[in-house]
Structures are given as C-alpha cells and as structure tokens.
Amino acid sequence: MRWPFRFAGKWASVPGSLSCLLRKSIPLSGSFRTLRSFRRLLIGLLLLAIVSTGGNARAGWRAHALVVNSLGGALGSAQDKAFFRPFAAQKGFGILRYVWDGTPQPRTAHGTGHAWTVALMEDSTVRAACMQGTLLRLGGAPGSADACGVPALREGIALAWDRGRIPVAPHWSDFWNVVRYPGKRGLRKDPRSTLEIALMADGVAPADVYAVLGTPEGVARAFRKLSQLRPYIVWWTSPAESARIIGNGSVLMTSAAGGEVAAAGTGQRDVGLQWEQSLDEGLSWGVAPDLDRAALDRARSLLHFMAQPEQVARFAGLYHAHPDGSAAQPLPMDASFWQEHLPDLSRRFADWLAAP
Known part of the structure; x- marks a missing residue:
C-alpha cells in the first residue's frame, strides 16, 4: 500500500x-x-x-483523504500525473491511491482500514456490481445495469512477443504452435479475454466469438483449446504483470495490456505488439454506495475533474492504450455478455485450473 x-x-x-x-x-x-x-x-x-x-x-x-483504487503499473502512474496530483493540489486535500484486483468488495482496501471511495474496474464488473447494489447508481433506471460507472478508458489487449526470437509478427494460431515456436506463453488468469483468445486461435472469426462462447459447445471448445497449451502457460493477474513477464523473458509470447507494454519500452527484450485480433476492454470508475455527503462530494468532484478535456488529453499523452494510426479493428469485449456469464464461466475456469 x-x-x-x-x-x-x-x-x-x-x-x-x-x-x-x-x-x-x-x-x-x-x-x-x-x-x-x-x-x-x-x-x-x-x-x-x-x-x-x-x-x-x-x-x-x-x-480526510480521498481513497482511490486503481490497477497500478504505468496506468496508475499516468493517472497520478494527469489526474490525482493536480486535483489534490487544486482542491487542497489528499488522495490515497491503492493497487487492487478490480473487485468492488470488500469496501476496506486490503485490510488497511481505509474504505475506498472511487475505484477503477472492468465494465463487466461495474455492471454486475451495479445489479448487486455494491456501487452507487449515478443515473439510469432502477433494476438496470446502466449509469453505475463513469467511462475511464479503453484498454487494448494484444499479442506481445519477443522480436529477438521471432522476427515476424505472430498471430494467435502461432501462439499455440509450440513446435515451431518453443517457449512459454502468458495468459490472463481470468476467463475474460482468455476464452476469446482461445476461440480466435481455434479459427473462430472475431465477429462470431460471443455467439460461439454463448453456447455449451463453444465453451467446451474454448477449454479444449486451452488444454492443448496448459503445460506452457504462465498466468498473469494484472496489466503490469503482463508487460513484466514478456519484458524479463519469462515468456516468448503473451496476451498483454498494450499500454503497459508501450510504457515499459524495450526493457530487457525487444518486444513487439500484434494488434490484429486484439481485444478492446472498457474500464470505468465506480463510486462506493455508502459514502457520507462530504466524501460523495469529493468523489463527484474528482470524476468531473478527470472528465475535463485538458485532463483527458494529458492522460492520453502519458498512456498509449492503442497504437496510433493502426488499421487493425479490435474485438470490443462484451460487458453485457460477461455480466451474465462471468459467474458460471469463472467456476468452470477455476475447475479447469484445478484439474490435473
């Protein structure tokens, strides 16, 4: 902390x-x-x-500080510079930024005694938390998953690889080809993004991924594909970790947060990013539901500050979540799909991980 x-x-x-x-x-x-x-x-x-x-x-x-939960890494550093430091200087009260795992519970940040006020999380998590009443509803109709989060950014999840060992940009099908490209592979330890990648590697067109994944046959297909790669997988749990394992040579290829890889530079390796069949994940700010009036006013003030064009431009100049001028069309991650299917697929994923 x-x-x-x-x-x-x-x-x-x-x-x-x-x-x-x-x-x-x-x-x-x-x-x-x-x-x-x-x-x-x-x-x-x-x-x-x-x-x-x-x-x-x-x-x-x-x-009296405003407690903000974010995802750490280069993203957190960019938020410090673009949002939190200038806001704290302007308003005259402090900000405590914690790195967390993206889950809106418990309210107390990592057992420190500090209850969070504003938190950054995936859009699918925002929608689920909204329905469960663990986020403040900022608008929208009761009983819907709308208007519980304030959009923060779109993070690109791309294929990162070691260009020193593979000179030509690989695709997800190459990711599974351990005969031609021997070495470890990095994937997120979460069904989100990982199952989409498995299906694209198995030949499913990006436009059809969620239709296929929405069927029992499609889920079985995705897990069969993952099973082929199981002995070679190095799991990552945070965007910063996805960049670190490719930068330090722990893996030959990995799914990775593009902004984290770009911010890390070359590091110990010459790392490339393949943006074809990449994923586009939405992240939003959620507000805790049980704040007193003073804390709520500070939270709203921070959200308003971060939405100003000057601050948005400053953040965009510090954190490059997508490549400039790329012709690749990423697959938008379907927050509604994951809101509905995440509990079941998370259990299936956990069972698969635990299997021999």
Whole structure:
C-alpha cells in the first residue's frame, strides 16, 4: 500500500536551534549539573510535542483523504500525473491511491482500514456490481445495469512477443504452435479475454466469438483449446504483470495490456505488439454506495475533474492504450455478455485450473 500524495500541509520538523543545542556539549559541574539535566528534559519535551503534532497532522490528513483504487503499473502512474496530483493540489486535500484486483468488495482496501471511495474496474464488473447494489447508481433506471460507472478508458489487449526470437509478427494460431515456436506463453488468469483468445486461435472469426462462447459447445471448445497449451502457460493477474513477464523473458509470447507494454519500452527484450485480433476492454470508475455527503462530494468532484478535456488529453499523452494510426479493428469485449456469464464461466475456469 502507498500514500503517494500529501497536500495537507508540511509535517513538523526539528528546528535548527534545537538541533544545535542537542549537538553542543557544555561542561557544567557541581550545582550546574541539575540545570543541565533540566535543560535536556526541556528539549526532550519540546521534541516530543513537535513529533506528536506532526503525527496528528499526518493522521488527520489520512482520515480526510480521498481513497482511490486503481490497477497500478504505468496506468496508475499516468493517472497520478494527469489526474490525482493536480486535483489534490487544486482542491487542497489528499488522495490515497491503492493497487487492487478490480473487485468492488470488500469496501476496506486490503485490510488497511481505509474504505475506498472511487475505484477503477472492468465494465463487466461495474455492471454486475451495479445489479448487486455494491456501487452507487449515478443515473439510469432502477433494476438496470446502466449509469453505475463513469467511462475511464479503453484498454487494448494484444499479442506481445519477443522480436529477438521471432522476427515476424505472430498471430494467435502461432501462439499455440509450440513446435515451431518453443517457449512459454502468458495468459490472463481470468476467463475474460482468455476464452476469446482461445476461440480466435481455434479459427473462430472475431465477429462470431460471443455467439460461439454463448453456447455449451463453444465453451467446451474454448477449454479444449486451452488444454492443448496448459503445460506452457504462465498466468498473469494484472496489466503490469503482463508487460513484466514478456519484458524479463519469462515468456516468448503473451496476451498483454498494450499500454503497459508501450510504457515499459524495450526493457530487457525487444518486444513487439500484434494488434490484429486484439481485444478492446472498457474500464470505468465506480463510486462506493455508502459514502457520507462530504466524501460523495469529493468523489463527484474528482470524476468531473478527470472528465475535463485538458485532463483527458494529458492522460492520453502519458498512456498509449492503442497504437496510433493502426488499421487493425479490435474485438470490443462484451460487458453485457460477461455480466451474465462471468459467474458460471469463472467456476468452470477455476475447475479447469484445478484439474490435473
């Protein structure tokens, strides 16, 4: 956990005069020893008061800070620079940014005692949480999954590969060809994106992926395809990790968040991104449902700030989720499909992972 921003004022520090007194050693004898002891006691009490004041200031700042959950990595760093730091400086209160796994429960962030206020999550998670009442409904009709999230960005999920070992851009079918391209493969430890990729690798056209995946036969087909690759898979659980495992040579190819790979640069490897048959995933901001008026006002203020054209442009200049001028047409991930099917497919995925 981190507390990256502190705009609630300077913490107290030891004045130079007291530091000098601590460093001085004035010889005193006889009756003056009592005076020297008293002086030291007085300095110690002053220092204790200063430290206590600083601690209370820090505790007060943290108690009134806006707690934001995001996904970390280059994305979180770009949000710090484009949104959170300028907002905190403008408004005069702090922001605590935590890295989380994208699940809107529990409200307390990783057992730290800080309940989150605003959180970034996948659109399918937003829709499910909206229906469960674990996000504040910002608009829309009751009983619908609309208007519980404020769109944040579209993240591209592409095939990243080591260009030092494969000079020509591979496709998902090549991803499964471990004879021609021996080496480990990286995939997200989640049915979302992973099952779509398995079907495209098996020859399903992107436009037909969700129609096929919506049938029992299509689900079985996707898992059969995954089973072919099982011994070679290295699982990743966060966008930043997807970029790290290709950058450090842990895998030959991986599905990866394009923005994280682009931000990482070449790293230890010359990494390429194949955008044909890539996925386009929506991420949105959700607001906790049980905020008091002051916290809710701060949350709304932050969402409004992040939506301003100047801040949007600043963020786009820092985080490149898609390539500029690419002719490739990504497959938009279907949030409605995953809202409906995620519970069942997550159980099926967990059972498949646990199987020998």
